[in-house]
Amino acid sequence: MSIQRKRLGMITPSSNSVLEPVTNSMLHGVAGVTAHFSRFRVTEISLDAAALNQFDASVMLLAADLLADARVDAIAWNGTSASWLGVGRDKSLCEAITARTGVPATTSTLACIDAVRAIGARRVGLVSPYTDDVQRRIGDVWAEEGIVPHAERHLGLRDNFSFGEVTPAAIEDMIRAVAAEGADAVVVLCTNLDGAALASSLEQELNVTVLDSVAVTLWRTLELAGGDIGALAGWGRIFQTSAIIK
Numbered sequence: 001m002s003i004q005r006k007r008l009g010m011i012t013p014s015s016n017s018v019l020e021p022v023t024n025s026m027l028h029g030v031a032g033v034t035a036h037f038s039r040f041r042v043t044e045i046s047l048d049a050a051a052l053n054q055f056d057a058s059v060m061l062l063a064a065d066l067l068a069d070a071r072v073d074a075i076a077w078n079g080t081s082a083s084w085l086g087v088g089r090d091k092s093l094c095e096a097i098t099a100r101t102g103v104p105a106t107t108s109t110l111a112c113i114d115a116v117r118a119i120g121a122r123r124v125g126l127v128s129p130y131t132d133d134v135q136r137r138i139g140d141v142w143a144e145e146g147i148v149p150h151a152e153r154h155l156g157l158r159d160n161f162s163f164g165e166v167t168p169a170a171i172e173d174m175i176r177a178v179a180a181e182g183a184d185a186v187v188v189l190c191t192n193l194d195g196a197a198l199a200s201s202l203e204q205e206l207n208v209t210v211l212d213s214v215a216v217t218l219w220r221t222l223e224l225a226g227g228d229i230g231a232l233a234g235w236g237r238i239f240q241t242s243a244i245i246k
Helices: 019-027 049-053 057-069 087-101 108-119 132-144 168-180 196-206 213-224 229-235
Strands: 006-013 033-040 074-077 105-107 124-128 151-154 185-188 209-212
Touching (some): 006 019, 006 213, 019 213, 057 087, 074 087, 087 105, 105 108, 105 213, 108 185, 108 213, 132 151, 151 168, 168 196, 196 209
Parallel strands (some): 006 074, 124 151, 124 185, 185 209
C-alpha cells in the first residue's frame, strides 16, 4: 500500500534556530510527511518601527512563492508576530498566500488561537521570551479575540536569536508558574523557544494542556494538508483534537 505524501511549507524567521530541528524531530518516523522551510530576515522583537517593519507581507509572500515551487500541500507563517501586530494581519496574509499559490495557509498565532478554542480552554496562561511592552500588547490582541490571559510569564528579551538559547528548564519554570496560578492551558508563544518536548510530560503531571507554538503550528498545518494529526499524539493532547474550522 502506497503512502500519500504530505509536504508542509514553513515560512521561517531568519534568526530562528529552534523551529526547524523541532519540527523535523516531531516528524521523525511519521511516514510520508516532510517539512520544507523558507526564510526571511527577522532579528529582534520589539515595538520599534524597524522591528515591526520586518514583518511586511511582501517579503513573506516571496518566501511563500518559493515554498510553492516545492508543491507543498499547506503553508504556515511559523512565527507569532500577529500576536502583537493584530490578528487581522495574519488573516490577510493567509488569504494572500492562498490567492497567489492556491495552497491553504495558516500562521502560528492563528493556530494557537484555533487550539485554545478547539480544547475549550477558559483560563489561558501565556509564556514568552518577550519584553514587558510586547507582552502587554499580546495580552490586548488576544483579548480582542476573546481570550483574556489568565496568567503570564515572560523573560524580557528582544534579540530573536537569544530566544533559542533559553533552556528547557527556564521554559518549564514559566509553565509551572502559570499553571500554579490556575491556568487550564498554557501557550508557549514563540517559535524560537524550545518547549515542544516538555508538553506531554507536563500535561500529565500538571493536568493542563500545553500548547507549544512550534507543535501547534505543525498540528494546524498538517491538518490543513489533509494529514493525520493523530500520528503525533505522543507530543501532546492537541494532536488528539481537530481544529475548529470556520
